[in-house]
Amino acid sequence: MTTTLTLASVGSNSNVNIGLVLQGGPDGTKDGTQNALALQGLKDACLSSLPSSSGYQYKSCTPHTYTPQSETLGAYSGLIPSKSGENDFMMALGYYPSKAIQTAANSNGNKLFAIVDFEFTPPVGNIASVMFSEDQIGYLAGLVAGEVAKTRGGKVAVIGGVDQPSVRRQVNGFGSGVKIACSTCIAYGLYSGTFESDPKLSTTVAHLLTDRKVSVVFNAASIFGTMTLKNLTTQQGIYAIGSGSDEWVTNWAYGSVPGSEHVLTSVQMDYTVLVRSVVQSVLKANMTGGGTVFYGVNTDMRQSAIKLAPAHEAGGVYTKEVEEKMRGYVKDLTVGKLTTGVDHKSGDSRSSGSSSTSVQLLALTDKPSSSANNNKSTNSDDNTVSSSHQNHASSAYKVPRLLLDPLPLLGGMLSLFIACLVIQAIDLIGPWVVL
CATH class of the missing domain: 3.40.50.2300 (Response regulator)
Structure with missing residues (x-):
């Protein structure tokens, strides 16, 4: 009602x-x-x-x-x-x-x-x-990622938090935006299952994405996503797209945190615009209850509740040319010439044929392919990774052989025990032997 x-x-x-x-x-x-x-x-x-x-x-x-x-x-x-x-x-x-x-x-x-x-x-x-309009948040990030990745390997990714409609809207909006900006790019996606800090899981996710040689990653997982992006920007030189606030300001502390030079931009949810608009509507007696009101992009930045933050230190990658293209995309999205293709209720993609997702989903249990070698990768195989990452992953999870097979350890301990007995016996009888 x-x-x-x-x-x-x-x-x-x-x-x-x-x-x-x-x-x-x-x-x-x-x-x-x-x-x-x-x-x-x-x-x-x-x-x-x-x-x-x-x-x-x-x-x-x-x-x-x-x-x-x-x-x-x-x-x-x-x-x-x-x-x-x-x-x-x-x-x-x-x-x-x-x-x-x-x-x-x-x-x-x-x-x-x-x-x-x-x-x-x-x-x-x-x-x-x-x-x-969360689908527009993901869509803008996908457009930026696609434009930047055109000349950087053509692989991008979005880190989602809990698999629920609000997050799916961002994830599938991201995939749709990538396809518009770079039709040959591959967009990966995953759901971490959390929005909170989890260092071990964050490392797992970072390995998954670096194994696939992604060049740009978008945060749709709040604190968990930021933690993972900090890992990727500092350790791997991967470019980051923040969300919610201007993360270069809030989470990279105005560029004082390592990796800040790899923060391309952030898709900001401008609460100033949203709160101002809601209060003005109430004071003009034209607000409605019993339903949902959506706020999204607008070519007038003062009225746009969703907008892109400045490039800050990443201007050499998120160039003026890319910014100009983004202004064109925003205009087309504002007037309806572009649509995200995401169903609001479910968060699923309506424009991916028989699939409900616009990204190639990765499971957290995915392992690097054993067939990969010579640091080669392909665009069509999710499991193909560089051999250097395979070696790193295998050594990180290697279990000591003695823990898997205790018999050699027991045998060695028995031999040592017998040797000690022999030495003690020689100490006792040695003088009598000499006499």
């Missing part, structure tokens, strides 16, 4: 109280983070004087922000319901506030709520689910 969101308790000539619930944690508002961008969006839209000539239905707006102590379900459970009485409209970021938002919405049927990066299915009548 779709419901027009109107501020039932607020007169048209009154002040509106807007509550923004930020993500929890101690570093929540540092430069470039989602919280910092969202705060700016609230400041841009929630003004002390709203111009009626621009379509605003209210006189003024007062912002309120709340930050839980941690990013857990429990941290939000008391916060949001307790603050809902103080605000005419409340919005929160991410999955963890979802249950608290629903509790508050159920108890305040005449109040307005929204949640970003989470989709209620089935929808809740007085909650708007606000989403970035």
Whole structure:
């Protein structure tokens, strides 16, 4: 059910109280983070004087922000319901506030709520689910990867986190974008099964991708993806495409972290644009609840919720020519000339024939091919890797033979024991033999 969101308790000539619930944690508002961008969006839209000539239905707006102590379900459970009485409209970021938002919405049927990066299915009548077009995020990354890989071996990859629709939308969007930019390129993909830090698994994934000689990798796995990209950029010189924030700023610390010169760009989700647009829509009384609102690319950067970060140190690879091509792609995507070919509900590819995926999926159990030799590889064989990587992999997982076959060890210990007995006997009888 779709419901027009109107501020039932607020007169048209009154002040509106807007509550923004930020993500929890101690570093929540540092430069470039989602919280910092969202705060700016609230400041841009929630003004002390709203111009009626621009379509605003209210006189003024007062912002309120709340930050839980941690990013857990429990941290939000008391916060949001307790603050809902103080605000005419409340919005929160991410999955963890979802249950608290629903509790508050159920108890305040005449109040307005929204949640970003989470989709209620089935929808809740007085909650708007606000989403970035995740397929476009992957699609832009795929276009960049394809353009760069044309002259760098033609193999690219995307690291997905948990295999779920939101991640599949990015993974399959990536594959579709690669095909548009470089029809001869191979796009690999994998699902790590996690978004969290896992050094051992990260090393496994890095080996999988270097074995296949990829030259560009896109992060669709949050913290896990960043960890793996840092490994690939520093150890292998592979080029990285970040996501969410400008990762060169947030995760490579303005170029002070090793490997930063290999960060091509990042596909940014601009929370400033998104929050500003949502709040403005509420204040103009044209927002709807009970459904999902999508924000994506736009040729006007001020209105584009999804955009590419600058090349920073990688300008020699992510060149002005590539940037110009990307502007053309964005324009075509904005007007509908290009589409991602991804089904929103499932996250599957609709444009890959009988297959539901637009990438060649790799399993974490995949092993390098024993037939590979002489450092040769082919574009058509997922299992063909360089012999140097094979040797590295085999030595890394080699089990000591004594642990596999204990008999030689036992025999050696018995021989040593007998030798010790003989030596002791000689020590005892030696003087008598001499006499």
